[in-house]
Amino acid sequence: MSFWEFKNIDLDGIALIDDNSKQTYSYRELRDLSSTISAKFDKNHKKLTFVFCDNSAINVILYLSQLICTNAIYLADVKMDDSLKNNLIAIYQPEYIFDIKENIIGYDAVNILGNYFLHKNLSPTPITIYNETAVLLSTSGTTGSPKLVRLSYKNILANAVSIAEYLNIDKNERAITSLPISYSYGLSVLNSHLLKGASVICTNKSIVVKDFWNLFKEYSSTSFAGVPYMYQTLQKIRFHTMSLPSLRTMTQAGGRLSEEFIKYFYNLSKEKNFKLFIMYGQTEATARISYVPYSMLESKIGSIGISIPGGELTLENESKIITEPETNAELIYRGNNVMLGYASNVEDLEKGDELNGVLRTGDLAHFDNDGYFYITGRTKRFLKIFGLRLNLDEVEKMIENNFHLPNACFGNDDQLSVLVESDDSNNLDKVKYKIIDIYKLHHSVLKVSITNKIPVTSSGKKDYLMIKDFISNATNR
DSSP states (O other), X not given: OOGGGTTTSOTTSEEEEETTTOOEEEHHHHHHHHHHHHTTSOTTSOOEEEEEEOSSHHHHHHHHHHHHTTOEEEEEETTSOHHHHHHHHHHHOOSEEEESOSOOTTEEEEEEETTEEEEEESSOOOOOOOTTEEEEEEOTTOTTOSOEEEEEHHHHHHHHHHHHHHTTOOTTOEEEOOSOTTSHHHHHHHHHHHHTTOEEEEOOXXXXXXXXXXXXXXXXXXXXXXXXXXXXXXXXXTGGGOOOTTOXXXXXXXXXXXXXXHHHHHHHHHHHTOEEEEEXXXXXXXXXXXXXXXXXXXXGTTOOBEEOTTOEEEEEETTEEOOSTTOOEEEEEESTTSOSEXXXXXXXXXXXXXXXXXXXXXXXXXXXTTSOEEEEEETTOEEEETTEEEEHHHHHHHHHHHHOOOEEEEEETTEEEEEEEOSOXXXXXXXXXXXXXXXXXXXXXXEEEEESSOOBOTTSSBOHHHHHHHHTTSEEO
């Protein structure tokens, strides 16, 4: 059973509530609209469709229409820079493009729905796309990169089923689009709710504006999904003072949230009577890999938890499976939500399943005596300065734990660079001397800079490329 077939769903139930138009779509209307658009496409020949989207209901309809007609879909942010858009179009030569732009060179356009145009390639590249390819997404933190994750229909359905199971999503739930649907986490929220006949409030409003929370209350949203910087923002905007009686669930993924913030929101969850789920995942696994059951969160602060239903987590060191607790090794995930593989050009779309359900995450981890996993770093996030091997993720965590400051670490084997988010320049020396004291580095190989905001990607992850460019102009020690 596929959720886009609208089986076992109350067709009179509310599927989408569109913030911009204030229009409500039942599942019957969602099915009929997406099927009408789908009928315009030849189902006998799988084609590539680009959807430059925001979080409006129109884009959900366009997304579903392409799933129904079995075209392969690349979802990307409609606000993507035109030069990046044009580069991706040149590399992949999609047969169709949905965009608010009226003119795209080499394409013929017709208005399709609302303010969206359907652009058809005037000279498409002949290609046979692998039949099971459903969705293409940019890898985490690389929006605009030609390297895309290839996801199958099985991947999408398996992940939606797992998420709905451990979050207990049913038709009475109502999510709000706090994350872009072009981002794997945001898309997983949409998919898991549509699977169960639940409702989704479609909005492009930011969580920092009052209108977002007015909308949350007006339509009685039951859940909130966010990445680490969003939870940091929630504290700054005094989330604890908000009255949100409909809120039942908060989820966090998209990077490591500091233990300080986890404790803060866990304590708040007990006070406000909602459940907090800390989760771990990768776009390469269609979104989710593990979660911490709410009943275990207090005793497992800092853990990524256990595998999602239907998946399996192991640790391996040079293909040897680790069975001893507290032993660091690479985290390996197995499940039906593991991607088919990557694509870097249009020819790669002809490839089949290259991973066979096994994902080497690139993360180092260990598990405790209860089988709960803890990320300790990245296999490639290391520097070696004067013979000292530095785990950059470990340094970031140390700064967070000691100073409660968001930060980003990077560099090479000649220098460790640290960017700290703070309004107090005195923190520069405090952080620098702490690093020198703990890691015994010479001051000449350490550069600490300050900013009022750590650059992040559209999906909320630290944007290390922007950080590296930014640091040369930052105040530093």
